[in-house]
Amino acid sequence: MQIVIIGSGNVAYHLAKAFVYKGIPIAQIFGRNEESLNKISEELQLSYSIKDLKDADLYIICVSDNSVEDVSKLITKKDCLVAHTSGSLPKEILKGEYRKSSLYPLQTFSKSKNLNYGKIPFFIEAENENDENILFELASKVSENVMKGSYEKRKYIHLTAVFACNFVNHLFARAKEISDSQEIPFEYFLPLIDETVQKIHEIEPKSAQTGPAVRNDVRVLQLHEQLLKDESLEIYKTMNHSIKKMYEL
Template sequence: MKIVILGSGNVAYHLAKAFKEKNIAVSQIFGRNENDLKEISEKFNIPFSTTELLDADFYLIAVNDDAVATISKQITKENCVVAHTSGSLPKEILEGKFRKASFYPLQTFSKSKELKYSEIPFFVEAENENDLKTLENLASKISENVMKSDYEKRKYIHLTAVFACNFVNHLFARAKEISDSQQIPFQYFLPLIKETTSKINTIDPKLAQTGPAIRNDEKILQLHEALINDEEHLKIYKVMNESIKKMYEL
């Protein structure tokens, strides 16, 4: 199967790397950012282009959601499969006479961070069983965790991921703002973060909750509120504590 990846960002980079590690040949990486394409090309020995899209059996679109439909129009071949990697878009967003699919890796990707690709869940969807099996086989060469998922289910998978990853990381960033404001090294909190995230491997998150809100410790809550000078931090603190209280009916 002749494969072309469209995109040069974090997801495209890691998929190219994962394919390379598993000896899955990629015929081309295509996009607009020549510098990023060149980096991927040189690291993983994949030809790149910003102008001429190669003929292929499978095109994998790994770009920002708002660019998926536009870049899909550049694929004019009809007898092929085109899949996007978005968790929040239906396969029907793809515009062309090709067979449409999705190939969604459930992970947060940064070029500078190494990943164990075998642990990443992949959710695949296609228009027919043959294409679905092809995508399952391809994903299974990378990951030990491959599942079918239609758009209705995938939307909720992505929503859950936003709560579990994006919101949590934002709280880390806000926490660092507070520690930085008091010249407290953020590294002091890394063991706490590690224990918090590792704990939910064996304990239901709801049962793992600790802190002043679940204890309904109003003195500590009020003390913390008095310490917070930043309006946004105070808003987050209050909203999060109210959410905890509601979950445990305190």
């Protein structure tokens, strides 16, 4: 099966890397950013182009959500399967006379961070059972966790991921701002962060909650509010309100 990956960002890079590591041939990496494509090509020994899209059986679109529809129009072949990797878009966003599908890897990707691809969940959806089987077999060569997931289910998977990953990382960034302002090395907080994440492998998140809000420690809450301002203060109040409401304090 001839496979073309469209994109040059984090998802395209890691998907290409995962395929190469498992011996899955890639006919081409296609995209607009020649510098990024060249780096991927040199590392993974793949053919790339910014102009001519190769003929393929499967095209995997790994671009930003805002670009998926426009990029999908570049594929003019009719007898092929096209999959996007978005968690928040339906397969119908793809505009062409080909067979439409989605191949969503549930992970946060950065080019500089190595990943264990075998642990990344993949959610697949296609217009027919045969195409679902094609994607299932392909993803299963990379990952131990491959599931079928309709768009309705995938929307909630993506929403959960935003809470569990994007929001949490933003809180890390805000925490680092506070520690930096007091010249406290952020590295000192890494054991706490690691333990917090590791704990929910064994305990339900709701049961693992600690801190002044769950104890309704008014003195500490007021003290902290006096130390904060602007966005960080609003985040602090909002988070504590949510914690109190969850535990009905």
